[in-house]
Amino acid sequence: METKIYSTDQQALQEAADQIKKGELIAFPTETVYGLGADATNEEAIQKIYQAKGRPSDNPLIVHLADKNQISEFVKEIPPLAAKLIDEFMPGPFTIILESNGKIAPAVTAGLDTIAIRIPNHSIGRAFIRETKLPIAAPSANISGKPSPTKAEHVADDLTGRIAGIIYGGATGVGVESTVVDGTGEIPVILRPGGITLEKIEAIAGIVDSPAIKETEKPKAPGMKYNHYEPDAPMFLIDGDDAFFQEQLNHFSNQGKKVAVIASDELASELDANHLYKCGSRNNLSEIAVHLYEALRYFKKSDVDMILMETFPDRGIGQAIMNRLSKAAADRIEQE
Ligand code: TXA
Numbered sequence: 520m521e522t523k524i525y526s527t528d529q530q531a532l533q534e535a536a537d538q539i540k541k542g543e544l545i546a547f548p549t550e551t552v553y554g555l556g557a558d559a560t561n562e563e564a565i566q567k568i569y570q571a572k573g574r575p576s577d578n579p580l581i582v583h584l585a586d587k588n589q590i591s592e593f594v595k596e597i598p599p600l601a602a603k604l605i606d607e608f609m610p611g612p613f614t615i616i617l618e619s620n621g622k623i624a625p626a627v628t629a630g631l632d633t634i635a636i637r638i639p640n641h642s643i644g645r646a647f648i649r650e651t652k653l654p655i656a657a658p659s660a661n662i663s664g665k666p667s668p669t670k671a672e673h674v675a676d677d678l679t680g681r682i683a684g685i686i687y688g689g690a691t692g693v694g695v696e697s698t699v700v701d702g703t704g705e706i707p708v709i710l711r712p713g714g715i716t717l718e719k720i721e722a723i724a725g726i727v728d729s730p731a732i733k734e735t736e737k738p739k740a741p742g743m744k745y746n747h748y749e750p751d752a753p754m755f756l757i758d759g760d761d762a763f764f765q766e767q768l769n770h771f772s773n774q775g776k777k778v779a780v781i782a783s784d785e786l787a788s789e790l791d792a793n794h795l796y797k798c799g800s801r802n803n804l805s806e807i808a809v810h811l812y813e814a815l816r817y818f819k820k821s822d823v824d825m826i827l828m829e830t831f832p833d834r835g836i837g838q839a840i841m842n843r844l845s846k847a848a849a850d851r852i853e854q855e
């Protein structure tokens with residue numbers, strides 16, 4: 520299949536929206552990562568998403584809407600607490616789980632009776648969704664298991680030939696995906712940390728549950744149990760000071776390995792490394808989040824044997840960063 524490149528002018532967005540109406544897949548920018556969109560009411564179109572990504576069919580998709588007042592068309596009810604969160608965080612990097620009224624195609628929710636809803640805070644992404652006049656089911660627009668795409672070029676690398684088109688909307692903003700919150704109960708439950716921090720949700724809701732999702736239980740956000748975000752070469756997290764990082768780098772290099780490093784600007788300036796990718800200041804974790812997935816995509820196993828990466832404080836946006844990094848490294852971590 521030919522994958523068409525769409526610009527962001529009104530006519531291009533209209534053409535891309537026409538493809539969606541015909542049941543085709545279009546990748547589009549949001550403020551978190553690029554999404555791979557399809558008509559959420561068209562079962563066949565949804566099946567195409569799972570095929571194009573190689574995504575397990577028990578991992579449900581987020582439904583993207585253009586405006587808040589559309590949410591009630593797709594859910595049984597909006598409990599008061601959920602209404603408060605919607606009011607505060609949408610549009611934005613925030614996804615709310617509510618009880619579905621069954622108006623979307625069954626494959627979107629992978630058999631669950633709940634639905635995930637998000638309104639992106641991105642002018643092009645939202646204009647595109649609005650143009651389709653449809654609810655748009657969209658996972659991140661990467662091959663399953665790989666880091667999510669923060670540039671249209673990343674989407675093209677993964678999905679060219681598999682989807683009808685890509686809207687070239689430049690780099691996304693936040694860099695990590697939305698926070699997924701179950702809003703069906705008495706207190707909000709964070710199923711996936713993301714762009715809206717635990718601290719911000721606590722400030723609105725008071726008590727918030729943020730379970731560490733155990734691999735052995737049936738996870739509440741089904742996507743959390745699969746390998747995710749994995750770089751081309753195996754990655755190891757190095758948890759210690761800058762001198763410890765250099766020691767580990769020397770240790771693996773002395774074994775004859777070609778070792779790549781992904782580091783903050785601060786660590787990078789201390790290191791003696793042959794293959795180095797800098798991902799921003801560790802004093803500004805939002806900057807690390809912006810560059811994270813591009814960094815994870817940078818090194819290829821044809822060039823390096825392994826990747827070492829530093830760890831970050833597990834608070835604020837750092838929770839989302841560390842959640843993604845431990846998956847990217849498949850829990851391989853060297854501690855001081
Ligand atoms: O920022 C984002 O959320 C991006 C952009 C494109 O909007 N989308 C995204 O989608 O990250 P995806 O499919 O890569 O991740 C969706 C997550 C998965 O972990 C999935 O299991 C969870 O949301 N999810 C979807 N529907 C759910 C439901 N009804 N109950 C619990 N978890 C759900």
Ligand code: MG
Nearest residue numbers: 658659660667
């Ligand atoms: Mg994803």
